Amino acid sequence: MWNDFDPIYDGNKLMEAKCKHCKRVFVAAREVGTSSCLRHMLVCEERAKTYEFLDSMKSTMSQSDPNSSEKWMYDSDRAHFELVRMIVLHELPFRIVEYQGFKKFVHSLNPAFQLVSRTTIRLDCINMFVQHKVTLQDVLQKLDSRVSLTLDMWTSRQVMSYMCITCHFIDEKWKLRKKVIWFSEADTPHDGTNLFNIMLDCMEDWSLQKKRFSPLR
Ligand SMILES: [Zn+2]
Incomplete structure (x- = not known):
């Protein structure tokens, strides 16, 4: 059973x-x-x-x-998880779940699969992001080593500036890991003070201040 x-x-x-x-x-x-x-x-x-x-x-x-x-x-949960992952991975619009063609395609694969609305799938994507963030926060908190933060600016085609912070660290298996931990619109001017303040916000969000002040091992 x-x-x-x-x-x-x-x-x-x-x-x-x-x-x-x-x-x-x-x-x-x-x-x-x-x-x-x-x-x-x-x-x-x-x-x-x-x-x-x-x-x-x-x-x-x-x-x-x-x-x-x-x-x-x-497994309907597994199928739903894969749908959320596909939307995030390929940056698909949330309304894909409401496209007639997509609905028919899914129905042809498995008529038992229950498609949800675009508002629900949007929430599911955000929830998955939050889950992953909590998991990564836990990894960083338990990390025995220091982390390296790299900051980079990026300008979109609409001439909006974004700041991306990447965290590099060595995990317990001595493997180099790389995670994007911050991606936000950056206010002008992009001077040292503003960028430094965003970096501080990021470190606070990820509770990385402790790492910064931890004594050398
Ligand atoms: Zn049943």
Whole structure:
């Protein structure tokens, strides 16, 4: 049954199970048993759609490679994550999710995939940015070494000036890492004082002041 449900634990104790297809949650604690989950599997419409789709895919693929779809499992969260990543990676407009052509394309791949509105996908992109930032902040805070900050100016075609700050550091595996930690419009004049102030804002935002004053090891 765990092909179709995600377990939800309280500490080490299994409490509930969440249907991977429709996201409904059912009690699954040992005392109660999993019968409500098993009953749900028989009636879940989203699950039925997914398996119907998988079957049709298997039948079309069976000639070329009989095993290629055996281990593949549709995961709506994973698909949504990949959509957000694609939009960010290729700087696509958020409204791509509302294009008729895109909707039809996605539907042809998997009719069970639920597309969201452009306002929702925009929020999802921002949330993913925040998550990544928190993760990187944690890495920088726990870092045993110093960091090197590099500042660069960039002018867009609309003659707007931007400042980009890149952070280089050596991680615990002695690998050189490079991360863009700041990208903002820079007010004129682009003199030393203004650039220095932006650099200070950046260091405060990333709590890097401590690093600056840490004694040499
Ligand atoms: Zn379900």
